Each structure stands twice: as structure tokens, then as C-alpha cells.
Amino acid sequence: MRSKTGSVLAALAALAAAVLFATATATASAAPIRIMPLGDSITGSPGCWRALLWNRLQNAGHTNIDFVGTLPPQGCGVAHDGDNEGHGGYLATNVASQNLLPGWLSATRPDIVLMHFGTNDVWSNIAPATILGAFTTLVNQMRSSNPNMKILVAKIIPMNPSTCAECAQRTVNFNNAIPAWAAATTTPQSPITVVDQWTGFSTGSDTYDGVHPNASGDQKMSDKWYPALVDALAGGGTATPTVTTTTPPPPGGCAAAYKITGQWQGGFQGEVTVTNTATTSRPAWTVAWTFTGGQQITQLWGGTLSASGSAVTVRNASWNGLLAPGASTTFGFLGSWNGANTAPAPSCS
Numbered sequence: 487m488r489s490k491t492g493s494v495l496a497a498l499a500a501l502a503a504a505v506l507f508a509t510a511t512a513t514a515s516a517a518p519i520r521i522m523p524l525g526d527s528i529t530g531s532p533g534c535w536r537a538l539l540w541n542r543l544q545n546a547g548h549t550n551i552d553f554v555g556t557l558p559p560q561g562c563g564v565a566h567d568g569d570n571e572g573h574g575g576y577l578a579t580n581v582a583s584q585n586l587l588p589g590w591l592s593a594t595r596p597d598i599v600l601m602h603f604g605t606n607d608v609w610s611n612i613a614p615a616t617i618l619g620a621f622t623t624l625v626n627q628m629r630s631s632n633p634n635m636k637i638l639v640a641k642i643i644p645m646n647p648s649t650c651a652e653c654a655q656r657t658v659n660f661n662n663a664i665p666a667w668a669a670a671t672t673t674p675q676s677p678i679t680v681v682d683q684w685t686g687f688s689t690g691s692d693t694y695d696g697v698h699p700n701a702s703g704d705q706k707m708s709d710k711w712y713p714a715l716v717d718a719l720a721g722g723g724t725a726t727p728t729v730t731t732t733t734p735p736p737p738g739g740c741a742a743a744y745k746i747t748g749q750w751q752g753g754f755q756g757e758v759t760v761t762n763t764a765t766t767s768r769p770a771w772t773v774a775w776t777f778t779g780g781q782q783i784t785q786l787w788g789g790t791l792s793a794s795g796s797a798v799t800v801r802n803a804s805w806n807g808l809l810a811p812g813a814s815t816t817f818g819f820l821g822s823w824n825g826a827n828t829a830p831a832p833s834c835s
Contacts, residue, residue, distance in 0.1 A: 518552040522596035530572020537566040538708035554594035582620035591631035602640040614663040646689040665787030717748030742834035757818040762809035775832040780825035788817030
């Protein structure tokens with residue numbers, strides 16, 4: 487006959503097993519979103535913008551995240567998740583040609599990549615097209631690791647080192663080429679978002695050597711990453727609304743669909759899909775709308791922007807104007823708002 491003690495122990499063991507199973511199930515269903523900061527010394531040593539960004543996310547309620555990388559924290563004097571992939575002195579072109587990224591991805595399995603890369607390539611006078619070719623290789627490797635990878639690519643901060651008088655203009659040339667590359671490389675499953683780290687950043691007041699950010703520069707970098715990353719988290723904390731309006735396709739014309747893909751206090755990100763509804767190819771397109779809620783576009787890619795007050799006109803870029811019958815293209819933008827962020831109804835011609 488089984489003793490009472492044995493029965494109690496068996497019951498406790500069963501209860502413990504159930505608790506462990508429930509805990510494991512809950513943990514598996516709420517896995518943290520893994521974020522890889524990728525780049526060179528501006529990201530890695532010590533990369534204190536990462537500490538600022540981490541703590542701002544935590545304070546805003548985005549707690550189910552994990553910064554990942556094969557490199558450990560490198561100081562900054564504040565508690566934060568400091569894992570990163572910021573390799574001092576590395577060139578993006580070398581990382582691509584030497585096939586270094588797949589090993590880092592395999593070890594860390596990120597869902598989102600924050601990439602501030604190319605400073606050393608620009609310093610080495612490598613052509614923007616060559617750097618962006620390396621970016622494409624890296625993006626393809628990210629998508630092989632995770633087909634749903636969300637990729638945030640920075641327009642790199644300005645640089646004006648004493649040993650490179652040409653670097654300032656080279657940086658401008660490189661940054662100017664990034665939006666068109668991103669628009670051509672992005673996909674709905676694995677979107678690429680351009681984060682403008684260049685605008686508003688001063689090598690005189692925001693770096694300590696003309697290249698690497700000081701405390702002021704770290705704060706500016708964190709502030710630029712934050713809204714784009716919050717949007718990419720898409721459920722890792724604050725939910726972001728999706729609002730779409732579509733103009734009826736006129737006979738023989740084109741249609742434009744406006745979508746708010748992410749929104750935060752004072753800012754938002756949107757995209758417009760242009761579709762050729764005619765039975766013949768069209769060589770160019772123009773989309774226009776009028777904002778009614780105090781919105782303003784601050785950055786746009788995949789098109790040419792003209793704005794006057796609340797009126798917005800976007801024409802095709804050189805590479806996406808030609809649309810076959812039924813074909814579509816998309817341009818995106820970042821904006822600010824101070825009233826009601828009501829989605830307008832765009833027209834297309």
C-alpha cells in the first residue's frame with residue numbers, strides 16, 4: 487500500500503513538472519525580440535548611444551528585447567544590454583568579401599539589425615556603389631539567416647578627420663546614394679528603413695575627433711534610432727497603427743495607396759504604393775495630396791519630393807518611373823505631426 491508521504495511527494499513532483507512545463511511554454515511564446523547593432527567603432531567602442539537607446543526603450547515599456555552580438559559591453563558607465571557587433575576599424579566591404587557576417591548571425595539569430603556601417607570604407611575612398619554592393623551582400627546574408635529580418639540602415643554621421651580633407655564630401659556622396667539603394671532592395675517581408683543620422687549632427691560639437699561621437703553625439707544618435715526601432719519592433723511594446731487610403735483607379739491612369747506604417751509621439755512613418763492601372767506601360771508618375779492634420783514630411787526615399795505648406799507632390803525617381811500594366815512601385819517617408827495624423831487621399835497621374 488502506498489504511504490501518505492509517498493503520495494504527497496508524488497503530487498508535489500507532478501505539480502513541479504506542471505509549473506516547469508507552463509513556464510517553459512510561456513517563455514517560448516514570449517521570446518524577446520533580438521536586436522543586433524552592427525558596424526564599426528562608432529557602434530562598438532564604446533558605442534554609448536546603444537546604452538542610451540537601451541534604457542530609453544526600457545523606460546518606455548519595450549522590455550521584451552535583447553541586444554545581441556558576439557562582442558561584449560565596452561563600458562559607458564550605465565547598466566544596459568551591451569552585446570553588439572561593432573568591430574573597430576572594420577570595412578563593410580571587407581566584412582562582405584570575407585564572409586564574416588554569417589557566423590555572427592548564426593551565433594546571435596537577430597530579428598532586427600541596426601546598421602551604421604561604411605565610415606572606414608568612405609575614409610578609404612571606396613566608391614559608394616561598391617560599398618552599397620557590399621551592403622546588398624550583407625542584406626542577403628541577413629535574409630538567409632531570417633527571411634523576416636527588419637533592417638535599419640543609417641545615413642552615417644558626418645566625419646571631418648584632420649588627416650582626410652576629402653572625407654566630409656565623400657560622406658555626403660555616400661549618404662546621398664543610400665535611399666535609392668534601400669528603396670530598390672527593400673521587400674515587404676524584410677523591409678529596409680533608412681535612418682538619417684547625418685542631418686543635425688556636427689563634427690565640431692558632436693564628436694571628439696571629427697569622427698567618433700562624444701556624449702552629445704551619442705544622444706543624437708540614440709534619438710535618431712529610437713522612433714525607427716520602435717516602429718520596427720511592431721508589437722514589442724507600443725503598438726503602431728496601420729491606416730491605408732486608396733484612390734479609385736481612373737480609366738487609363740494609375741492608383742495610389744497611402745499607408746501609415748508606424749506612429750509615435752510627434753512622428754510617423756508612411757509609404758505610398760503606386761500602381762499602373764492602364765493597359766499600356768507608363769513612363770512616369772506623379773502623386774499628390776494635401777495634409778489636414780499639421781503633418782510635414784521630413785525625409786523621403788524612392789521619389790522626388792515637392793512640398794508647399796500642407797500640399798505634397800512626389801514624382802518618380804529616375805529608376806522607378808517606368809511601370810508596366812498592373813505593375814507597382816513604392817516610396818516611403820518619415821514625417822512629423824502635431825494635430826491629428828489623418829491619412830489623406832492621394833491622387834495619381
